[in-house]
Amino acid sequence: MSQLPSSQEMERAYLSRDASYDAVFFLAVRSTGIFCRPSCPARKPSPRNVEYYASAREAIFAGFRPCKRCHPLESNDATPGWVVDLLARIEREPRGRYSDGFLRSIKVEPARARRYFQKHYGMTFQAYCRGRRLGKALEQIRKGVNLDDVVLGFGYDSHSGFRDAFGRAFGKSPGRSRTSDCIVTSWIESPLGPLLAGATSEGICLVEFTDRRMLEAQFATLRKRFACAIVPGENQHIRLLKKELSEYFKGSRKKFTVHLVYPGTDFQQRVWNQLLLIPCGRTVSYEDIARRIGSPKAHRAVGHANGLNRIAIVIPCHRVVNKSGELGGYGGGLWRKRKLLDLEQGKTTVEDDASPQNKSLEPAYA
Numbered sequence: 001m002s003q004l005p006s007s008q009e010m011e012r013a014y015l016s017r018d019a020s021y022d023a024v025f026f027l028a029v030r031s032t033g034i035f036c037r038p039s040c041p042a043r044k045p046s047p048r049n050v051e052y053y054a055s056a057r058e059a060i061f062a063g064f065r066p067c068k069r070c071h072p073l074e075s076n077d078a079t080p081g082w083v084v085d086l087l088a089r090i091e092r093e094p095r096g097r098y099s100d101g102f103l104r105s106i107k108v109e110p111a112r113a114r115r116y117f118q119k120h121y122g123m124t125f126q127a128y129c130r131g132r133r134l135g136k137a138l139e140q141i142r143k144g145v146n147l148d149d150v151v152l153g154f155g156y157d158s159h160s161g162f163r164d165a166f167g168r169a170f171g172k173s174p175g176r177s178r179t180s181d182c183i184v185t186s187w188i189e190s191p192l193g194p195l196l197a198g199a200t201s202e203g204i205c206l207v208e209f210t211d212r213r214m215l216e217a218q219f220a221t222l223r224k225r226f227a228c229a230i231v232p233g234e235n236q237h238i239r240l241l242k243k244e245l246s247e248y249f250k251g252s253r254k255k256f257t258v259h260l261v262y263p264g265t266d267f268q269q270r271v272w273n274q275l276l277l278i279p280c281g282r283t284v285s286y287e288d289i290a291r292r293i294g295s296p297k298a299h300r301a302v303g304h305a306n307g308l309n310r311i312a313i314v315i316p317c318h319r320v321v322n323k324s325g326e327l328g329g330y331g332g333g334l335w336r337k338r339k340l341l342d343l344e345q346g347k348t349t350v351e352d353d354a355s356p357q358n359k360s361l362e363p364a365y366a
């Protein structure tokens, strides 16, 4: 991901509809699935529901659709009518096959479409269509539609076809730089939905639910942090992770032994290291973590670092809850956080989570 302003700055910008930030960042609203320019005239979403993207492309690939009021895909110059028409068609039917032949049939020269999309959206027309199709498919998975139905319903011929589409959207071929370590990524089925795992030769560097909107941003961060390509594959760390995850979901594993690599800022690392100390079956508050890393006032920054954890489940960011005992947020979806905690606590109801017992857990491992 290219450099974004700080989240406070972006929050201020969109809440005040500051048009000078248009094209600097885009905001996407989790609850509606729409992304906007900062200056959008529509009612402003609560910052809690907002994710930021540096480009429309990232927002598209994360599964968001362009807002109908502020038209975030359109540049400030008037968008040609044929583009407006084309975008509307794709939005109505993202499963369609928009071949060159089809473009010609609606009097659009394919080369022109390619040039326009490349220039204005930083991707080819076909990549845009794939992105919307994949985005819509992910949206269905997020809504709980069965993976098989989604795969077939969106015209992927098989799970592996869907995975390949994923690979094309998120991966990069190693090209000529074969000297550097690459990150291998594997798809892992779990009772809470498919996960994508990534590993270097040193250890696991990514575990994310595949429908998570952060995924592409996480990939970009990984590419930057490790300066290497991301390719489909498997290594010994991924194999061990698969085994341990399956034991974890069966309830027979409380601790992971798989090697982890999680570069980050100094602050992030302190937070993530603390997360690793929270025992299975326990929860702590953001304030607890803040105190523990010696920055008692930084609970919001702790929450942010927590949300940027790239190794879901294994680095247990889901064990951090609000001081009130409420679940707080979870990038993979609150329902998953609840299920993970239930699994770890051997509980069947979530109401129990809100009881004061969680607040008194702190000294247990301090």
Ligand SMILES: [Zn+2]
Residues within 6 Å of the ligand: 035, 036, 037, 040, 041, 042, 067, 068, 069, 070, 071
């Ligand atoms: Zn908008």
